[in-house]
Amino acid sequence: MTTSMRIRVEGNQFIMERTFGAPKDLVFRAFTEAEHLKKWWGPRGWTLTRCDIDFRPGGVWHYCMKCEDPAQGDFYGMESWGKTIYKETNPQDFYSCTDYFSDEEGTINEELPPCFTELEFVERDGSTTVINRSRYETAAQLQSVIDMGMEHGVRETWDRLEEHLAAVQSA
Numbered sequence: 001m002t003t004s005m006r007i008r009v010e011g012n013q014f015i016m017e018r019t020f021g022a023p024k025d026l027v028f029r030a031f032t033e034a035e036h037l038k039k040w041w042g043p044r045g046w047t048l049t050r051c052d053i054d055f056r057p058g059g060v061w062h063y064c065m066k067c068e069d070p071a072q073g074d075f076y077g078m079e080s081w082g083k084t085i086y087k088e089t090n091p092q093d094f095y096s097c098t099d100y101f102s103d104e105e106g107t108i109n110e111e112l113p114p115c116f117t118e119l120e121f122v123e124r125d126g127s128t129t130v131i132n133r134s135r136y137e138t139a140a141q142l143q144s145v146i147d148m149g150m151e152h153g154v155r156e157t158w159d160r161l162e163e164h165l166a167a168v169q170s171a
């Protein structure tokens with residue numbers, strides 16, 4: 001089931017919505033369990049070389065995406081570290097967190113903007129719609145992340161999620 005992803009910008013918010021042909025339990029686990037995240041997180045050509053996740057309020061997800069595709073030119077070999085701190089967790093329905101750029105030790109990069117993210121999972125007729133609302137302090141901060149290629153990366157990442165969910169369900 002291929003569906004389009006709806007993306008819109010409202011002031012300092014980046015809102016994404018997409019329906020996946022999988023039950024809510026599986027989609028939620030794909031977002032919150034390392035064994036799933038390692039198979040789909042990141043744009044094409046990038047892999048998670050580190051994925052430590054403690055999914056609970058106050059818990060942390062610390063990860064590294066690495067470009068392993070030589071065709072991506074200057075990006076080849078690049079690492080991108082991230083740190084997520086979970087705020088609220090309501091398994092299978094919702095979670096909120098703050099996402100940061102970080103380094104290998106988990107030290108937050110203060111030069112790049114953090115964002116507060118809320119994810120909602122809504123099941124209907126065996127499919128699950130994910131609604132992701134990412135809020136930055138200012139519209140200018142959001143624009144700086146968009147200018148870094150966020151929209152393209154998110155589209156590819158969620159395409160990979162759709163492929164992963166299909167593979168898990170056909171196994």
